Amino acid sequence: MGTAKILIVDDELIMRESLAGWLERDGHRVDKAPSGEVALEMLEKTRYDILLLDIKMDGMSGLEVLKRVHENDPHVAVVMITAYGSVSTAIEAMKSGAFDYLMKPFDPSELGLLIEKIIDRQARDLETLFLKEEYRERTRFESMLGQSRAMQEVFNLIEDVATTDSTILITGETGTGKGLAAKAIHSKSPRCGGPFVAVNCGAFPEHLLESELFGHQKGAFTDAKTSKKGRLELAHDGTLFLDEIGEISMRMQIDLLRVMEDRIFYRVGGTQPIEADFRVIAATNKDLAQAIRDRTFRQDLFYRLNVISFVMPPLRDRKEDIPILAEHFLRRFSQESNKNIDKISREAMDEMMLYEWPGNVRELENAIERAVVVGKGRTVQPEDLPIFSPEHRTMPVDKSLQEIEKTHILTILEENDWNIKKSADILQIDRSTLYSKIKRYGIRRPD
Amino acid sequence: MNTQPAHTIILSPIEALDRVLVDRIRGELTKVFGFPVKIMPLLDDLTFALDRQRRQYHSTLILEVLDREAPPDALKILGVTGQDLFIPILTHVYGEAHLGGRASIISLNRLKEHTGSGSPEKEYHERAVKEAIHELGHTFNLRHCKDPACIMHYCHSVADVDRKSDHLCRYCRTLLKDEIERLTGR
Numbered sequence: 001m002g003t004a005k006i007l008i009v010d011d012e013l014i015m016r017e018s019l020a021g022w023l024e025r026d027g028h029r030v031d032k033a034p035s036g037e038v039a040l041e042m043l044e045k046t047r048y049d050i051l052l053l054d055i056k057m058d059g060m061s062g063l064e065v066l067k068r069v070h071e072n073d074p075h076v077a078v079v080m081i082t083a084y085g086s087v088s089t090a091i092e093a094m095k096s097g098a099f100d101y102l103m104k105p106f107d108p109s110e111l112g113l114l115i116e117k118i119i120d121r122q123a124r125d126l127e128t129l130f131l132k133e134e135y136r137e138r139t140r141f142e143s144m145l146g147q148s149r150a151m152q153e154v155f156n157l158i159e160d161v162a163t164t165d166s167t168i169l170i171t172g173e174t175g176t177g178k179g180l181a182a183k184a185i186h187s188k189s190p191r192c193g194g195p196f197v198a199v200n201c202g203a204f205p206e207h208l209l210e211s212e213l214f215g216h217q218k219g220a221f222t223d224a225k226t227s228k229k230g231r232l233e234l235a236h237d238g239t240l241f242l243d244e245i246g247e248i249s250m251r252m253q254i255d256l257l258r259v260m261e262d263r264i265f266y267r268v269g270g271t272q273p274i275e276a277d278f279r280v281i282a283a284t285n286k287d288l289a290q291a292i293r294d295r296t297f298r299q300d301l302f303y304r305l306n307v308i309s310f311v312m313p314p315l316r317d318r319k320e321d322i323p324i325l326a327e328h329f330l331r332r333f334s335q336e337s338n339k340n341i342d343k344i345s346r347e348a349m350d351e352m353m354l355y356e357w358p359g360n361v362r363e364l365e366n367a368i369e370r371a372v373v374v375g376k377g378r379t380v381q382p383e384d385l386p387i388f389s390p391e392h393r394t395m396p397v398d399k400s401l402q403e404i405e406k407t408h409i410l411t412i413l414e415e416n417d418w419n420i421k422k423s424a425d426i427l428q429i430d431r432s433t434l435y436s437k438i439k440r441y442g443i444r445r446p447d
Numbered sequence: 448m449n450t451q452p453a454h455t456i457i458l459s460p461i462e463a464l465d466r467v468l469v470d471r472i473r474g475e476l477t478k479v480f481g482f483p484v485k486i487m488p489l490l491d492d493l494t495f496a497l498d499r500q501r502r503q504y505h506s507t508l509i510l511e512v513l514d515r516e517a518p519p520d521a522l523k524i525l526g527v528t529g530q531d532l533f534i535p536i537l538t539h540v541y542g543e544a545h546l547g548g549r550a551s552i553i554s555l556n557r558l559k560e561h562t563g564s565g566s567p568e569k570e571y572h573e574r575a576v577k578e579a580i581h582e583l584g585h586t587f588n589l590r591h592c593k594d595p596a597c598i599m600h601y602c603h604s605v606a607d608v609d610r611k612s613d614h615l616c617r618y619c620r621t622l623l624k625d626e627i628e629r630l631t632g633r
Contacts, residue, residue, distance in 0.1 A: 021534070081536075113603070131463070251618050
């Protein structure tokens with residue numbers, strides 16, 4: 001069973017506490033609100049998967065809370081909790097969009113099964129979106145460029161480590177080219193004739209990642225109609241690149257540790273041990289030392305991964321590389337779009353040199369792509385780089401909060417190549433909230 | 448003054464219980480958790496936790512008293528009672544535990560239902576041992592496990608309890624080892 005973020009709304013302390021304690025043992029993350037008013041405040045700041053909502057409370061009633069919750073986020077599953085004798089109100093709540101209701105005191109198995117059902121349904125909805133994202137992931141970052149000292153050091157390191165077969169951990173901010181460095185190591189290594197298999201660990205929910213990495217046997221779970229090889233098997237004789245390694249669950253960390261120790265694993269639902277010979281390169285933008293202190297990342301796995309490590313420098317620390325990168329992207333995008341744009345004006349270049357590039361090379365790449373699309377002449381001008389032009393630096397005064405939110409989400413998604421995990425991190429919301437907002441605003445990724 | 452050695456698990460029968468069963472639970476807990484288990488009655492009357500209307504005992508209140516009454520250097524406590532337990536929101540519970548805390552309790556009340564073809568006593572004892580390890584496992588910060596064969600799997604019925612094994616899956620074993628290392632500083 002998966003886990004969920006649950007908010008319990010009940011004005012009786014003893015009910016909140018006993019239910020929270022029970023659900024925490026299932027591994028759910030649980031918050032509690034003593035009233036509908038407090039719950040709505042909490043929902044402004046945090047997105048919950050499930051709301052367990054008492055119908056009869058002092059102050060705002062459960063039905064009123066249900067209505068307000070669904071106005072803001074129709075994807076939260078609301079389960080009404082009702083006392084004996086108020087079933088008719090519960091049925092009314094179901095008509096208003098509640099997922100189900102429970103009559104207290106309820107049977108523990110009834111609660112468990114209902115939560116399981118909700119999680120399954122929500123996972124199926126997310127799965128479709130995650131898979132689409134994975135298949136569409138663009139790999140435009142095809143070459144590494146840089147004359148700066150920082151990048152020269154990276155190139156030397158890559159040359160040195162490529163010939164070894166050691167595990168490598170690449171750290172660095174989002175958009176600095178960690179995946180590209182991994183590919184470069186693979187292409188210069190004795191394994192270059194084998195496959196380079198990349199897995200974005202942050203893009204999958206736990207149960208999908210397990211099947212993605214280890215594969216599954218036919219019938220291992222409901223949707224496993226056929227047996228499928230995992231990426232570990234596919235990486236045989238080559239390199240397995242585990243991107244966003246800091247995002248994997250504790251269970252997956254235990255599995256990965258075992259694989260790294262003996263290179264033997266089992267498909268989900270399988271009983272035959274499978275051996276595969278691959279080199280592991282992992283990458284993260286997370287502070288794993290802090291994650292170890294927070295007990296969200298295993299120290300033993302960290303030691304296994306961190307045999308050789310290096311940091312990809314942020315673009316702001318190698319600004320001398322901006323012209324060469326910008327011109328490279330300009331050539332590529334003007335060719336791709338059949339537009340005759342072949343120069344960057346001094347003013348536009350000055351703007352780019354002054355900017356801090358929090359999204360690093362990927363943000364620069366996106367900015368040039370946009371400039372090529374909107375540019376009218378043969379030369380990129382500052383106004384073609386909309387994020388730098390003065391009118392876009394101030395907030396528009398004639399737009400609603402929702403319009404501004406939609407535009408901002410779209411900008412962040414585009415700057416991060418539609419990587420949901422990274423975009424959600426920057427926006428400081430969780431992935432499911434981001435998915436929910438994408439759906440709500442009808443934001444679509446251009447094909 | 449109590450001189451319990453550190454890292455001792457207290458097994459606390461509440462009321463007079465089958466001695467053979469208590470000894471068996473003690474042996475299995477020692478095997479699974481690797482700490483000495485001492486039998487020490489901490490409570491003999493549960494009236495304070497009785498809900499007269501429901502005719503059941505509020506397990507959360509019992510946990511608080513077990514925690515308070517146990518020697519300060521007891522690592523973990525497992526209470527065992529024949530009474531039916533509840534928490535206010537649920538109809539009943541097989542047991543309750545402070546997740547990552549000290550105290551846990553199991554009820555034998557609903558484990559007696561004979562469903563198999565073998566010896567009823569054997570069946571009952573096996574369930575009791577599994578529930579004891581399960582609840583004590585929670586105090587070692589183990590959460591419910593999705594593997595139906597793992598002892599930390601949550602069971603909806605005694606039939607589910609019968610189906611699960613009497614050992615931890617490899618994930619839960621690793622997590623338990625981590626927690627023990629953290630507790631003992633090993």
